[in-house]
Amino acid sequence: MSSPILINVELKDALTASSCSHLAVEFFKHIAYQRQQIPFPYKQLKSVLSRKIEQDSSTVTGARSCQAENEFIKVKGMFESMQNAFQNLEEELCSHEGMIQEIAMILGATPLSPRDVYRFQFPPLLLGHLDSKHPHQSNLLSLFRCLISSEDLHSFFKQPLSPTNMFLFIRKNNTILATSAFTPKERYNLPTSGKHAIIRLIPPSDPPKCICGGTNIYSDDESDTGEVKRPIDNNEVENCSSLWFQAHQTLKGFKDVKINGVAASTMWLQSR
Amino acid sequence: MKPVLHVEVVQKKQSNVLQTTLHNYVLAGMEARKILSPGTTLTNLSNELLSDHVESIHICEYNNEGELLSLNVEDLELRIHIFKLDDEGVQLECIDSGDGDGHEVSAAQHWVLPSRDFNGLWENLIYESNIKENLLQYMETTLLFSDRNVSPHVITWNRVILLHGPPGTGKTSLCKALAHKLAIRLSKRYSCGQLLEVNSHSLFSKWFSESGKLVMRMFSKVKDLVENPNALVIVLIDEVESLTHSRSSSGGVEPSDAIRTVNAVLTQIDELKKYPNVLIMATSNVTDAIDLAFVDRADIKQYIGPPPVKGIYKILSSCVAELSKANIITPKEEIHTFDGIVQVQAKNGEDVPAFKNSLQLLDISRQCEGLNGRTLRKLPYLAHALYVQKPAATLEEFLAALQKVVIQHKSEMSELKSK
Ligand SMILES: Nc1ncnc2c1ncn2[C@@H]1O[C@H](COP(=O)(O)OP(=O)(O)OP(=O)(O)O)[C@@H](O)[C@H]1O
Ligand SMILES: [Mg+2]
Numbered sequence: 077m078s079s080p081i082l083i084n085v086e087l088k089d090a091l092t093a094s095s096c097s098h099l100a101v102e103f104f105k106h107i108a109y110q111r112q113q114i115p116f117p118y119k120q121l122k123s124v125l126s127r128k129i130e131q132d133s134s135t136v137t138g139a140r141s142c143q144a145e146n147e148f149i150k151v152k153g154m155f156e157s158m159q160n161a162f163q164n165l166e167e168e169l170c171s172h173e174g175m176i177q178e179i180a181m182i183l184g185a186t187p188l189s190p191r192d193v194y195r196f197q198f199p200p201l202l203l204g205h206l207d208s209k210h211p212h213q214s215n216l217l218s219l220f221r222c223l224i225s226s227e228d229l230h231s232f233f234k235q236p237l238s239p240t241n242m243f244l245f246i247r248k249n250n251t252i253l254a255t256s257a258f259t260p261k262e263r264y265n266l267p268t269s270g271k272h273a274i275i276r277l278i279p280p281s282d283p284p285k286c287i288c289g290g291t292n293i294y295s296d297d298e299s300d301t302g303e304v305k306r307p308i309d310n311n312e313v314e315n316c317s318s319l320w321f322q323a324h325q326t327l328k329g330f331k332d333v334k335i336n337g338v339a340a341s342t343m344w345l346q347s348r
Numbered sequence: 349m350k351p352v353l354h355v356e357v358v359q360k361k362q363s364n365v366l367q368t369t370l371h372n373y374v375l376a377g378m379e380a381r382k383i384l385s386p387g388t389t390l391t392n393l394s395n396e397l398l399s400d401h402v403e404s405i406h407i408c409e410y411n412n413e414g415e416l417l418s419l420n421v422e423d424l425e426l427r428i429h430i431f432k433l434d435d436e437g438v439q440l441e442c443i444d445s446g447d448g449d450g451h452e453v454s455a456a457q458h459w460v461l462p463s464r465d466f467n468g469l470w471e472n473l474i475y476e477s478n479i480k481e482n483l484l485q486y487m488e489t490t491l492l493f494s495d496r497n498v499s500p501h502v503i504t505w506n507r508v509i510l511l512h513g514p515p516g517t518g519k520t521s522l523c524k525a526l527a528h529k530l531a532i533r534l535s536k537r538y539s540c541g542q543l544l545e546v547n548s549h550s551l552f553s554k555w556f557s558e559s560g561k562l563v564m565r566m567f568s569k570v571k572d573l574v575e576n577p578n579a580l581v582i583v584l585i586d587e588v589e590s591l592t593h594s595r596s597s598s599g600g601v602e603p604s605d606a607i608r609t610v611n612a613v614l615t616q617i618d619e620l621k622k623y624p625n626v627l628i629m630a631t632s633n634v635t636d637a638i639d640l641a642f643v644d645r646a647d648i649k650q651y652i653g654p655p656p657v658k659g660i661y662k663i664l665s666s667c668v669a670e671l672s673k674a675n676i677i678t679p680k681e682e683i684h685t686f687d688g689i690v691q692v693q694a695k696n697g698e699d700v701p702a703f704k705n706s707l708q709l710l711d712i713s714r715q716c717e718g719l720n721g722r723t724l725r726k727l728p729y730l731a732h733a734l735y736v737q738k739p740a741a742t743l744e745e746f747l748a749a750l751q752k753v754v755i756q757h758k759s760e761m762s763e764l765k766s767k
Contacts, residue, residue: 185439186460188542189573236450238442251364259432260364263539267579269572324361326436 080195080272081228087215091279093201095212097169099219100179100196101162103275104244106223107194108158110233111183113242113329115341122159125152128344143335144343151340154328161244161325164257168246169201171254177318178247180266183329187243187261187322190270192232198277219277232271239329249318258321265320350425353386354408356532357430358467363401367430373397374405374428383418386410387471403433409471429532433467434460441544443565455566459524461531461541461582470525472666473518473721474659479650480522483509486648487530487627491580494624495537506647507621508628510588512638513652516722519631520586522652526629527582538580538625544570545584560612567616574623581626588630589638614641654720661686661713663721664750667728668709668743676732681705681743708747715754727753 089095105118114121128148169176178197184190223229251260266272332339357374359367377395378384389406393399410419438459442452459465473480486506493505511519524543531541546566574581620626630646632638643649655663665683672680684692684706692703693710716724727750732741734756735749 185441185458186436186542188460188540188576188579189441189458189569236444236452238452240442241436241439251366253364256362259362260366262367263578265539265578267573267576269575 078271080193080274081226081232082274082276083222083226083229084276084278085219085222087218087277087279089214089280090202091198091215091277093170094166095215096198096201096277097166098212099215099277100169101166102216103196103219103223104162104181104194104242106220107181107183107192108242108327108329111192111237111329112331113183113237113239113327114155114158115330115332121155124341124345125155131345140335141343144340147333147335147340148344151330154330157325158327161257161323161327164255164323164325165244165246167255168253168258175250176246176248180245180247180320182243182245182266182270183237184240184243184270186241187245187264188267190267191237191240193266193270193272195266195272195274196277197274199279215277219275223275229273232273235271239331242327242329244323244325244327246321246323247318248321251319253321257325258323261320261322264322350423351410352427353384353410353419353424354533355426355428356406356408357428358403358405359430359432360401360403361432361435363432365401370401370430371428374402374430375426378426378428379421382421384421384424385418406471429535431462431532431535433462433464435464436460437463437465441569443562443569446561446565453562455546455562455569457545457547459527459543459545461543461580462528462535463543466524466528469521470529472663473522473525474655474662475518475522475652476656476659479652480526483522483526483648483650484529484533487526488533490627491530491534491537491625497624507626508617508630508646509648509650510630510632510638510643510646511650511652512632512634514654514720515633516720517652517654518721519633519652520584523584523586523629523631527584527627530582530627531580534580539578541580541582542573543582543584544573545586547586560608563609563612563616567620570620570626571623574620574626577625579625581623583620583626583628585628585630587632588642589632589634610639610641614645617645654718655724657710657713657717658686660716660719660724661689661710663724664709664713664716664728667725668746671728671732671746672743676740677743677746678740679742683709686710705743705747708751712747712751712754715758719757723757727757730757 108114109117116124125148129152165179169179178195180196181194182190183192183194245261245266246258332341334340335343355374355378357370359365359370363370373395377393377398384407386407387409389404391404393402393405398405410417438457440454441456441458443455445451445453470480486509490505490507493503494500494507498505511522513519527541527543531538534541570581570583573579617628620628630642668677668683671677684703689703689706689710692700693707716727728746731746731749731753735752736746741749
């Protein structure tokens with residue numbers, strides 16, 4: 077077991093709930109591609125699929141195009157559930173009941189046997205800021221600059237990984253959820269096996285002067301904390317006051333399969 | 349000391365009530381009921397909170413007796429186990445194949461326990477006397493002793509069990525059901541249970557035999573899981589006889605390679621045994637041919653044979669109940685318990701119409717003696733396909749068909765044998 081790699085990301089703009097959720101989702105999309113769980117970058121995959129949908133595909137003839145069509149239906153389903161899961165994550169993070177302390181994505185056959193663990197950590201989020209006054213661009217840039225320049229992360233990505241499952245987790249200190257997309261995993265703790273990377277967002281200590289009128293209220297101010305009962309476990313030292321929640325939707329990694337030597341995605345876009 | 353009755357509560361997946369809270373509600377609910385019937389499963393829960401958060405409540409069989417009877421809650425110590433079922437099902441664990449270009453091979457099948465795949469499996473496996481319950485007790489004691497650091501030099505106990513017996517007697521199913529049960533019963537001690545099924549055929553395929561390295565890599569995967577002291581890990585090595593085959597015949601692989609692989613497996617098993625939270629189960633359907641070195645490592649060697657008449661009766665009545673549920677046998681008619689019907693027969697109550705069908709089923713069960721569970725569970729299907737051939741039949745018609753199938757099956761078997 078190697079010790080986790082730590083990537084500190086110093087942000088330039090204030091970290092609101094919505095910008096944080098945006099960063100997290102973009103990060104996980106990046107990981108999915110870099111770890112060969114999706115065959116193209118997320119955006120490109122999305123455009124391939126929507127171009128195929130726009131095409132008129134009323135008749136399918138021949139075994140090969142039938143196979144390509146089946147593949148398309150499968151991939152479309154997996155992509156949609158990915159889209160869905162990310163949407164739920166954003167919703168959960170932006171809700172005022174949020175108080176999410178950490179997000180994690182586990183790659184592996186089960187959440188107990190991870191190959192890779194990516195933990196996305198951030199300080200308490202600011203509420204009440206207007207998103208229009210705080211575009212995500214600057215923070216996103218800082219994040220990706222750090223990701224791309226990290227040697228450690230590169231060595232991570234070099235290890236081969238065949239398509240497997242991706243599990244999304246959030247950690248919080250109460251059981252109030254905004255969506256029904258997550259389920260509490262009592263007494264679950266992230267396994268120590270596999271390779272771990274921690275991404276830690278650090279907002280500026282002195283954020284640029286705010287013009288949107290948002291006060292610096294943090295989402296976990298004492299006043300709005302519902303007291304939580306601890307999980308029954310007594311052996312955990314770490315995070316004993318908080319609980320992991322697993323997303324119902326498990327994301328499946330997939331490849332762009334070859335049909336008689338031609339990539340399925342190429343066949344989708346061939347005009348018939 | 350009050351006798352213990354286990355109550356298994358399946359919590360709904362999306363329920364976010366903490367288990368301690370739910371525990372108290374269930375306990376209160378059970379106490380309010382006053383009378384419990386062991387072996388039953390409650391699914392329609394009237395209590396609002398329970399119906400929001402609980403999928404089903406199973407009252408386990410009491411004192412190893414399957415027959416229904418009613419018990420007074422006050423006389424019992426209720427052990428309530430609350431858990432969620434894993435819906436993901438089996439997952440493949442892959443390891444680097446070592447061919448240098450990043451290919452991976454699947455090494456084991458991995459279930460997170462308790463799994464929906466195995467829900468109800470235990471209840472539907474029926475054996476002579478208390479085989480099932482005793483195995484469960486052995487395993488629980490093993491885990492307790494090793495968890496409490498009882499010195500294995502002072503008291504020896506069992507960590508490796510081998511189930512052997514003829515084909516189709518439910519050995520593989522029993523291992524899975526045991527693992528599932530253990531994960532439920534010990535959920536207070538272990539935060540998660542896992543079953544890893546290592547297929548020894550693939551382990552000894554040419555691919556694997558090329559070097560002991562893949563075996564090592566696979567077991568190091570298992571060790572990763574076992575490192576977590578709060579994880580209960582059950583390793584199932586199915587059809588372990590291929591160990592011997594690979595040693596003697598080695599199927600085209602260099603024999604020295606095969607021996608090296610077998611030795612690697614045995615050493616790895618020894619290593620695994622040092623961990624307190626692991627159990628190893630193995631199955632085999634050829635007892636004499638199992639590798640001696642492996643047999644030696646097994647602490648419990650349990651023979652699993654075909655079910656006795658009582659078991660056959662239970663299996664067939666569970667089939668009838670299932671078909672009644674699906675309205676393939678209508679109208680619904682009651683099948684009596686085995687003990688009840690045997691008594692009726694002893695008292696010459698044969699002419700009472702209410703017992704007629706049950707008595708015929710008993711008769712069929714006697715004729716089926718010696719058949720294994722896999723065949724038994726197929727008979728009702730054959731009966732329907734060959735002799736019923738309509739979407740709904742009465743129990744009487746169905747039993748007549750079943751009778752024909754049994755006779756046909758037996759003559760087919762004797763033909764096969766004479767050839
Ligand atoms: N005693 C039994 N009671 C109820 N069902 C049984 C019994 N024995 C076997 N079965 C049924 O038979 C089927 C086959 O069981 P299983 O595959 O576990 O047998 P096995 O002993 O592992 O066979 P093999 O030796 O061929 O691998 C299962 O679906 C199981 O439900
Ligand atoms: Mg088997």
